[in-house]
Amino acid sequence: MAATIKDVSKASNVSIATVSKVLNGDYSKVSEQTKQRVLEAARRLHYRPNLLARSLVRRQSSMLGLVIPDIANPYYADMCRGMADEAQRAGRSTLISNTDRQPQSELAAIKTMIDYAVAGVVLVGIFKNVPEHVDLLRRYNVPCAVVEYHEPGMENCVYVDDYSGSHEAVSYLIGRGHRTIGYISGFPEQGHPRDARLAGYRQALADAGLTYDPFLVENGRFNLETGYQKAAILMQRNKDITAIACGNDMIALGAFRALREYGHRVPADVSLVGFDDVYLSTTMEPRLTTVRQPAYELGIAAVKMLAAQIDEDGAREKNICFKPTLIKRDTVAAGPAAT
Amino acid sequence: MAATIKDVSKASNVSIATVSKVLNGDYSKVSEQTKQRVLEAARRLHYRPNLLARSLVRRQSSMLGLVIPDIANPYYADMCRGMADEAQRAGRSTLISNTDRQPQSELAAIKTMIDYAVAGVVLVGIFKNVPEHVDLLRRYNVPCAVVEYHEPGMENCVYVDDYSGSHEAVSYLIGRGHRTIGYISGFPEQGHPRDARLAGYRQALADAGLTYDPFLVENGRFNLETGYQKAAILMQRNKDITAIACGNDMIALGAFRALREYGHRVPADVSLVGFDDVYLSTTMEPRLTTVRQPAYELGIAAVKMLAAQIDEDGAREKNICFKPTLIKRDTVAAGPAAT
């Protein structure tokens, strides 16, 4: 059905080898006439190269693999869109795999991508065995970029400075007069951003001469339920809380709901800050004050970083760290210590 | 680097042909001993078939193509997750392309998928030239499923009964005593779901003996801005409006904000219903009453339909129509004609 390079060769009376050269834009050693004949025949036959055949012989396809926790999560969906856009801009297709942070899904996804000889892989939101994964990919000559994770000595990481984002948010609360500040986050695993965010929280307290109270801190998962349940626990345990900092917006949203149900007005009684700034932050009333992570831009940066490796651009950045920014909206009010 | 079938052949002292047979699970004419030798060698060498080579000779890869307007849109993100999950369950990978409803992007995406010999394609949210696209795919023997669009005579469509969903929502408003009901939707194009939703609105009015007033209807795009602007226009033009039905949740949210700003309480002064039920519906206060479209399930259904074609299952459904359901939450109150 589809025209092959052989068909073009016959139709133009030019050898397959030459046709291939012309069709790949290498006109260096082809006469103008031959070139025109080939181009003309290809057009007439609606020739399109078989990408499987091409990739097979080149040992590399033009696809990019994207291993991501959950594309239905608005934060990752945004990031994913950024990656897909940047990939398309470079003429690449995107192969996606959702892993729900299951280590075995992550590994399986990576292997499948290798099997399809993708030109590169972006690893998003993986916290276990990342160096091993990177190694595995390297063994098959597949470059990769890592998003949301980094450790000393690693390269090709794209991440957000969770520590400073969290520090800024909590310092802001303190500056507004809050002294008893709760903290709710997700995932108790090692190496997870939570650690940096919690560290930012603690340091902000310390900087203000406040003591860290573990009873003000709760952990769960990065979702609405966690926010809802933990906020309830926190408020019950400590009536003095006037502000809560959350590990992400979903948690903040859950906390918001719990606060309302328990009769605490936001922000009049309790102030709230989130983290991420998914568009949902602006859809609630009052609009959520939060620390913005530029998800879409992170996606773009990751794919650009990948492209730099694939095309072997000489000078590239080793890692890219985005500074998150505090977006002041409506869920923070002056606290008891406000001057 | 990677072990090929040839390596396995050598390592097991079995011919390539037999190795291929064993590795593909065809043990019909292979001795138990040979089979074991092959399996053992493959395992030892960490053999993984080169999917490009296999797909090339089979003229079909195990990837599924997904052409979708915008994966960052929560509704499509959900649907996409459904498709990816169902694909993975069947051992297939997912190639995704965002088109932003640009006809030329849509066509380009379809062609690229053909070039990669995907096993099937899901076309989502395309409203122009759908039959042509389906034909193009058929010419290359690529089955496809169409989501969100259907017309008489078409097969393999998965969609939601917009008409009845809209009809139900508006009837509900009428039943609650509303008589002057505004309507805001998006996309003025022909064949777009908007038409069916508007038709449902009109019929619900007619069923209740109310006359259709074009001054109560506004169109724009399916986003927050449209809702915001059009609601303001509507309220200014007609002070009697006590309820507004919206083409989707984003519009409803925008309308909600405009209503608040203009001093109309929701639902005390004006009732509001949306369409879609993206999770945002429950993040506002009051929670949005809306017509739920099961995005995730639609995605699953579409991929199952595709699988049925690929595997040539004899008896399959021609089309699948989901009935949307009205989710009654907090944005509708009794209207002036309530008994």
Place this chain on the structure above:
DNA sequence: TTGAAAGCGGTACCAC
């Protein structure tokens, strides 16, 4: 400038 031919890693037909 041009083209013949050797693969890329598999599949599957057919002979033994």
Place this chain on the structure above:
DNA sequence: GTGGTACCGCTTTCAA
């Protein structure tokens, strides 16, 4: 039961 081999469609080397 087993294996030789002709492709799948394209790239690339190297000789002409």
